[in-house]
Amino acid sequence: MKRRGIVILVIGLGLAALAGPVAIAFGAQRGQAAFGDSETFGLNRVTSASVSIEVGANTVPIETATMAPGDRLFGEITFENQGSLPLRYSLAADTVTTGSVSLLDVLRWKIWPSLAGGTCSPSSAAGRMLFDGVMNQANVLGDPAIGDDPGDRLVAVGRTDVLCMEVELPIGVSDEYQAVGATVELIALAEHATETLD
Numbered sequence: 001m002k003r004r005g006i007v008i009l010v011i012g013l014g015l016a017a018l019a020g021p022v023a024i025a026f027g028a029q030r031g032q033a034a035f036g037d038s039e040t041f042g043l044n045r046v047t048s049a050s051v052s053i054e055v056g057a058n059t060v061p062i063e064t065a066t067m068a069p070g071d072r073l074f075g076e077i078t079f080e081n082q083g084s085l086p087l088r089y090s091l092a093a094d095t096v097t098t099g100s101v102s103l104l105d106v107l108r109w110k111i112w113p114s115l116a117g118g119t120c121s122p123s124s125a126a127g128r129m130l131f132d133g134v135m136n137q138a139n140v141l142g143d144p145a146i147g148d149d150p151g152d153r154l155v156a157v158g159r160t161d162v163l164c165m166e167v168e169l170p171i172g173v174s175d176e177y178q179a180v181g182a183t184v185e186l187i188a189l190a191e192h193a194t195e196t197l198d
């Protein structure tokens with residue numbers, strides 16, 4: 001009888017030891033089943049801006065096959081800001097010549113901004129010349145380096161920049177410049193500008 005009483009006591013201690021862990025596990029399950037809710041705010045939308053410069057339809061190129069000494073030809077080029085940011089651009093030239101001598105060595109080019117709503121007459125160039133010289137340099141207006149450089153042209157969104165052009169074959173040019181050709185490709189390099197514009 002005395003030995004049996006000892007056995008019962010050992011079993012009772014075992015149950016007491018299990019009671020703690022069982023109670024803790026039951027409590028955690030009740031927490032996961034708590035009431036919940038969620039809400040979505042889906043109105044965060046971002047579209048990046050654009051820089052877009054285009055040549056306008058009313059551009060008039062300089063083109064002739066019969067230029068004689070003393071002749072002056074006029075052209076007009078319109079650059080349009082079709083992007084969503086103000087832009088500034090520089091102007092570079094890519095040139096090609098044909099013949100035994102370079103016609104570009106003697107042609108005199110002038111570029112000036114058109115008067116608002118005006119035409120590209122020589123009188124509109126007075127005091128407003130942007131370029132006057134031979135077209136044998138890469139940079140014609142401004143500087144393609146990033147940033148606001150002297151000569152860079154600013155154009156507001158939806159606005160245009162109209163440049164007038166003149167090319168002259170000087171009256172005293174020598175006979176060797178007969179029947180030779182030159183092609184000048186003007187390249188506008190634009191970047192967005194943060195300056196305040198009208």
Ligand SMILES: [Ca+2]
Pocket residue numbers: 090142143144145146147148149152
């Ligand atoms: Ca620049």
